[in-house]
Amino acid sequence: MINYELNEKDKKLQMEAAAFCAKEIAPRAKMLDEATQAKKGELVKENLKKLSQAGILGVSLGSDKVDMVSHYVASEELAKACASTFLSARSSIFLCGASLNLFGTKEQKEKYLPGLKSATIVGGLAYSEEAAGSDLAGIATAAKKDGDAWVLNGTKDIVVNAPIADVLLVLAYTDKDAGLAKGMSLFIVEKGAKGLIIGEPLDTMGVKGAPIASVKLDKCVAKEIVGGVAGNGYAQVSRILDMGKIGVAAMCVGIGVACMERATLHAKSRRAFGKAIGSYQEVGFKLADMFTNNDVGRLLALRAAWAMNTGEAEAEIIASCAKLFAGEGVTRIANLAMQVFAGHGYIKGTDIERLYRDARFGEICEGTTEIQRVLIAKKELDKFLPA
Ligand SMILES: Cc1cc2nc3c(=O)[nH]c(=O)nc-3n(C[C@H](O)[C@H](O)[C@H](O)COP(=O)(O)OP(=O)(O)OC[C@H]3O[C@@H](n4cnc5c(N)ncnc54)[C@H](O)[C@@H]3O)c2cc1C
CATH class of the missing domain: 1.10.540.10 (Acyl-CoA dehydrogenase/oxidase, N-terminal domain)
Structure with missing residues (x-):
């Protein structure tokens, strides 16, 4: 049952x-x-x-x-x-x-x-870099022990909350020879730390209200590693980003529902050729696709959330599936909503224009659509074979 x-x-x-x-x-x-x-x-x-x-x-x-x-x-x-x-x-x-x-x-x-x-x-989390977004092994930020503290050098190029953060968690190599599994650590860097330089705020296409900037670590002094022991940073960041796919999927469905609700209201009130545009099948089908995409995205994300809570072995892959589906789904939904609004959505300052820009982030952030497919295919390939 x-x-x-x-x-x-x-x-x-x-x-x-x-x-x-x-x-x-x-x-x-x-x-x-x-x-x-x-x-x-x-x-x-x-x-x-x-x-x-x-x-x-x-x-x-x-x-x-x-x-x-x-x-x-x-x-x-x-x-x-x-x-x-x-x-x-x-x-x-x-x-x-x-x-x-x-x-x-x-x-x-x-x-x-x-x-x-x-x-x-x-707070905020600074892991990716200009030369290392999808491929975290490529980060250049490194930390060296100096007495009781650590000294960090490197630059994180896009960090949400950097302009307002009191505490940032920063991923850095502590022993590059130890590789991904044991070579990285996650540092706690507090606002005002010596050598912490927050860049000018970045202007983004969507999610424009979130304060975002680069973070430069110029002989930056950090006293603490998350968990107190060096070497676990990659595992910690990978785990939080795996769990985080459920939150990104939620963002995509949330934006998708906002698009669908506005498009439905518009379809009922806007008239063309003597009828509400929603009574034309071409418009109604768009609303049906929006609803279906949102509902499946939500189901998949909640399934992943439940799998994470219960420790199901496949939880991470289901979370990838949810992020993939909801990310592509909201791109489709925002596009459909814009089409229902047509010229009246395309004007700067309308809700649909903002939602359309916000929606595009879902396929990019924290493991692109392509990376989710790579992860799913790598893990599941054998299972696609007939029993
Ligand atoms: C608004 C915003 C906020 C962000 N906030 C943060 C933050 O708070 N902290 C933080 O650390 N980072 C943050 N980021 C960075 C974000 O995590 C990266 O942009 C994201 O992980 C993608 O990396 P990239 O942009 O370097 O793309 P790349 O890794 O350069 O990828 C470029 C393209 O190549 C494709 N590609 C790469 N490798 C493969 C492969 N193996 N197979 C197939 N295709 C591949 C990708 O899918 C993509 O299409 C933020 C970015 C944005 C835009």
């Missing part, structure tokens, strides 16, 4: 997060998208505080574990309201917070998690 219902706790979370985000976050999405770089950080921090006060920000972080179903549920509702806020919240509470929650020492958890949950501090 299969039951596709959320449990009572997650149903309640979904209802509360949907109502809160619709009332408090969605009305600020356009303002955030259009904010100057100087104002963006302030607006995002206000949103993070609101989410914390509503009990949504850290909802999935339990002691030493992360509830991926709750994470999915809250993420979809937040991304539907504002993808930029989702991205910033996720970098702080999930990429940074969940990494500390899962892999940090007791002292590290006590020091950073209360602040990240209450949004009195903001």
Whole structure:
């Protein structure tokens, strides 16, 4: 017997997060998208505080574990309201917070998690580099031991929250000869650390409200490694990014639902040739495809979330499938929604124009569409053979 219902706790979370985000976050999405770089950080921090006060920000972080179903549920509702806020919240509470929650020492958890949950501090995760996005083995950032501390040199070129971060987790080689498995470590670098240089804010095509910048480490002094022991950085980052595919899928479905709802309202109200455009089959079919893509994306992501929570062996691959499907799905959905709005969606400043730009990020971030296919094919190829 299969039951596709959320449990009572997650149903309640979904209802509360949907109502809160619709009332408090969605009305600020356009303002955030259009904010100057100087104002963006302030607006995002206000949103993070609101989410914390509503009990949504850290909802999935339990002691030493992360509830991926709750994470999915809250993420979809937040991304539907504002993808930029989702991205910033996720970098702080999930990429940074969940990494500390899962892999940090007791002292590290006590020091950073209360602040990240209450949004009195903001976090981020800096792993990729200009020459190493999909291929993390290629990072050049390296750390050398210097007495009790470590000295880091290198540059991370695109880091969400860098302009407003109080704490960044930074991936660096500590022993290149030890390779991926044991050669990297994840450092805790605090705002104001000697040698930490945050670049000028970057202007992106979509998710424009999320503060993003490069991070230069110029003989940067870091005192701590996540978990306290060198050599586990690649495994830690890989694990959080694997789990993170569920959050990215949630972002894609959230944006997809926002597109579908707006397109449906438009299809019912806009008239052409004497009828609502939604009564033309060509328009109705677009709405049907949007609904189907969103529903399958959500099912797959929740299936992956459940597999992560229960420790199913295939959890990581199902998460890749969910990220792949939802990422490509939201690109299709945003395109269909734009077509339903036609000229009235193409104007700068409309919701559909913003959603269309935000949607395109889903196929790029944290393991591109191509990389997900590579992972699925590599792991599953033998299973495609007849028994
Ligand atoms: C808005 C935004 C926010 C970001 N935030 C962060 C952040 O907070 N922290 C952080 O560390 N990074 C961040 N990034 C970086 C992000 O993780 C990378 O952009 C992403 O992983 C892809 O890497 P890349 O851009 O270097 O692409 P590349 O790795 O250069 O890939 C380019 C193309 O080649 C393809 N390709 C590469 N290898 C293969 C292969 N083996 N098989 C088939 N195709 C392949 C890719 O699929 C892609 O189509 C962010 C990026 C953006 C745009």
